[in-house]
Amino acid sequence: MNLYNVLSLLPAQPGVEKLESVAPLFEASLAEFFGGIAVIIVVAVVTSLIHQRRQGVRRYTLLNSADADGNPVLHVTTRRAGTVIRRDVGRGPERFELTNTPLGDGTYVAEPLDRYL
Structure with missing residues (x-):
């Protein structure tokens, strides 16, 4: 009905x-x-x-990586967190994942991926 x-x-x-x-x-x-x-x-x-x-340019510190002077390796990019980059850090090319985790010096963390395999 x-x-x-x-x-x-x-x-x-x-x-x-x-x-x-x-x-x-x-x-x-x-x-x-x-x-x-x-x-x-x-x-x-x-x-x-x-x-x-609007996120703009970010500076990332590549964890457990040092340049010839012993300073941490920095990577400047506009890419978003979660992006995987490849950088030559002295031991050959390595992959790093960009994160949203800030460090005390104003940079963000880039975690190495190939070292944990």
Whole structure:
């Protein structure tokens, strides 16, 4: 039994219009609903892209690596955390993963991947 049949069984009241059907109301509001969902998705994507672009240049310290003078090896890049880079640190090329972990000197950690195998 649908809503139309239920409403047709009720006695008519003077001054109150009888609902013909609820379905056209839902059909008329679907366009606005999906339009709102589309706007939310577009705003979320644009906000995410802006946030990624604003990270800027980061300096990474390559852990357990030293240059010829004994100083830690630094890598400057605009790439995001999670990116794997390859650098020659004296023992041959090694892979490092960039992280979001900050160090006390203002740089971020780049963890060696090939040493732990």
